[in-house]
Amino acid sequence: MGKKSFLGGIHPYDGKAFTMDKPITVHATKGELVFPMAQHIGAPAKPIVAKGDKVLVGQILGEAPGFVSANVISSVSGTVKAIEKRLTSAGRFDEAVIVENDHTYTSVENFGVEQDYEKLSKEEIRNQIKAAGIVGLGGAGFPTHVKLSAEETKIDYLIVNGAECEPYLTSDYRLMLEEPEKIINGLQILLKLYNKAQGIIAIEDNKPEAIRILTELAAKENNIEVRSLATKYPQGGERHLIYSVTGRKLNSKKLPADVGCIVDNVYTIISVYNAVARQIPLIEKIITVSGDAVNTPVNLRVRTGTSYVEVLEAAGGFSAQPEKVILGGPMMGVPLFNLDIPVTKTTSSLLGFLKDEAAVEESACIRCGRCITKCPLQLMPYKIAEAAMRSDEEEYLKYNGLECCACGCCSYICPARRGLTHAIIQTKKEVLDKRKRA
Numbered sequence: 001m002g003k004k005s006f007l008g009g010i011h012p013y014d015g016k017a018f019t020m021d022k023p024i025t026v027h028a029t030k031g032e033l034v035f036p037m038a039q040h041i042g043a044p045a046k047p048i049v050a051k052g053d054k055v056l057v058g059q060i061l062g063e064a065p066g067f068v069s070a071n072v073i074s075s076v077s078g079t080v081k082a083i084e085k086r087l088t089s090a091g092r093f094d095e096a097v098i099v100e101n102d103h104t105y106t107s108v109e110n111f112g113v114e115q116d117y118e119k120l121s122k123e124e125i126r127n128q129i130k131a132a133g134i135v136g137l138g139g140a141g142f143p144t145h146v147k148l149s150a151e152e153t154k155i156d157y158l159i160v161n162g163a164e165c166e167p168y169l170t171s172d173y174r175l176m177l178e179e180p181e182k183i184i185n186g187l188q189i190l191l192k193l194y195n196k197a198q199g200i201i202a203i204e205d206n207k208p209e210a211i212r213i214l215t216e217l218a219a220k221e222n223n224i225e226v227r228s229l230a231t232k233y234p235q236g237g238e239r240h241l242i243y244s245v246t247g248r249k250l251n252s253k254k255l256p257a258d259v260g261c262i263v264d265n266v267y268t269i270i271s272v273y274n275a276v277a278r279q280i281p282l283i284e285k286i287i288t289v290s291g292d293a294v295n296t297p298v299n300l301r302v303r304t305g306t307s308y309v310e311v312l313e314a315a316g317g318f319s320a321q322p323e324k325v326i327l328g329g330p331m332m333g334v335p336l337f338n339l340d341i342p343v344t345k346t347t348s349s350l351l352g353f354l355k356d357e358a359a360v361e362e363s364a365c366i367r368c369g370r371c372i373t374k375c376p377l378q379l380m381p382y383k384i385a386e387a388a389m390r391s392d393e394e395e396y397l398k399y400n401g402l403e404c405c406a407c408g409c410c411s412y413i414c415p416a417r418r419g420l421t422h423a424i425i426q427t428k429k430e431v432l433d434k435r436k437r438a
């Protein structure tokens with residue numbers, strides 16, 4: 001019997017062989033560090049330090065101004081050099097705190113001191129997760145304490161997203177091999193908040209060693225199991241993952257909690273463990289640096305605020321001038337035109353390619369219907385994209401354009417190489433922006 005999975009989806013070249021056997025190595029930060037105040041969904045953090053202030057590892061630089069926001073925390077000790085706008089991966093200049101690293105890595109009091117989380121109340125656990133500035137680290141950046149505010153009686157499943165379905169990315173895979181105990185313990189911390197919930201660690205079946213290790217550890221727990229999923233993109237998308245694990249369906253108008261689920265990425269769970277059991281806030285990221293244009297593909301542990309110029313240097317630089325550089329996976333990542341931007345909470349990879357596979361001339365739609373058969377949400381991408389290109393909002397909404405999750409399956413499979421996803425998402429943004437202004 002096959003594994004339960006969603007309809008549609010694709011099987012792109014995965015490129016994971018570049019780095020899947022490369023253990024995580026620690027990058028020693030060299031230059032100044034840049035901490036943008038907008039690294040999450042919600043209101044940007046507000047700086048609470050000033051130019052000239054001395055700061056410590058683990059010190060809050062920017063405080064969350066409201067419930068849907070997150071603290072931004074220093075990953076080094078040093079001096080605040082400036083508070084000014086800097087270029088970020090969003091392609092805009094955002095307010096940021098610039099810290100000159102003193103390379104002593106002096107930390108705040110109790111940083112890294114273990115505590116017995118079994119003695120903490122639910123409120124104390126949630127407060128520590130909030131104070132640590134933890135957000136969804138799979139790319140979305142939704143503040144974790146907000147997600148964990150769901151009513152206890154509503155939640156049946158806490159799902160750890162170990163699918164890592166984007167091609168080339170292996171940072172979550174390496175964490176599952178190298179820090180599996182932290183995943184189990186982090187999940188147990190969250191299960192304390194939802195006593196009736198079951199913990200599910202969901203992993204694609206192209207990662208058998210991670211499945212083996214975590215299954216052995218989970219066998220010692222009565223409320224955690226490992227679920228092997230079919231390898232298929234976008235298996236790691238929240239809606240698809242929930243359906244594959246529970247059979248419950250989610251649309252854009254619902255949150256996972258509305259169908260009894262909370263989903264967290266592997267590194268988010270480890271960050272919860274670090275914050276609650278070891279009093280270490282979110283100050284690092286694990287980054288895959290890969291692609292055929294990279295000299296020495298690696299998995300790196302990097303302090304937030306580090307420039308991607310340094311990250312690339314740690315991988316030996318480019319072997320030749322790449323045609324395309326991407327932050328994130330090749331399916332949903334962001335093309336980069338400048339590497340002098342900082343590592344933030346939500347970035348997971350830096351990819352360099354000698355050839356830009358997407359740079360091809362479009363031709364007319366031939367009505368083959370492949371985009372429909374591969375859409376994991378059973379939409380009609382070519383119809384939605386046509387409406388978007390005509391700026392026909394009524395038609396766009398009629399074909400449920402707002403349900404698109406931007407996975408890119410339709411553009412990938414289209415024989416006419418039409419930029420369906422781009423057209424659909426651009427219009428989605430315009431429609432949502434208009435509704436916000438109304």
